[in-house]
Amino acid sequence: AQKITQTQPGMFVQEKEAVTLDCTYDTSDPSYGLFWYKQPSSGEMIFLIYQGSYDQQNATEGRYSLNFQKARKSANLVISASQLGDSAMYFCAMREGQGGYNKLIFGAGTRLAVHP
């Protein structure tokens, strides 16, 4: 069963507008972590934001915020004031449980194109 689902293969947004990238997950573990990474065309994976399952507030990092809806098992990424440099692939990922051995499982990704 797919654990991380990103239903939007591609999205586009006008520069300076906000955009939401969807992510839903499936786990029976009460302790988990949710991550968003950005992958530009160069290939490197850039960490954007993290949300722990026990965190009471939605995570925010600059222009990035995570809309965490635990009951719906969704962790959407919101990018405010989009910039041309935001054009990239975006991956949602989940870690189940605690500890250094727990692996990250990635969603299929969403390709974001920011238009001037």
Add this chain to the structure above:
Amino acid sequence: GAVVSQHPSRVICKSGTSVKIECRSLDFQATTMFWYRQFPKQSLMLMATSNEGSKATYEQGVEKDKFLINHASLTLSTLTVTSAHPEDSSFYICSARARGGTGELFFGEGSRLTVL
């Protein structure tokens, strides 16, 4: 943030040869490193979990004799693609998790392997 260095970034080899990819954590100790494989326009697929001083744990469907992983020290893990064939051509990315923290993975720059 923590730095993970991967080398080489690009490698082209003939079919039947072996290729070694190195992954180093430059400013932190990583007891666990992860190796991912990414085909064009697809997500990252976990190949194996590399634990310092012990055998790697491979994901289902990954040939351990084909993809040899060695985690010789707290800062170095290597992936050797043995007897490479064109179907092994892919983007290989390593990642490491620093002790403590949120469980965030720090990624290397990736290695693009082309087997002729």
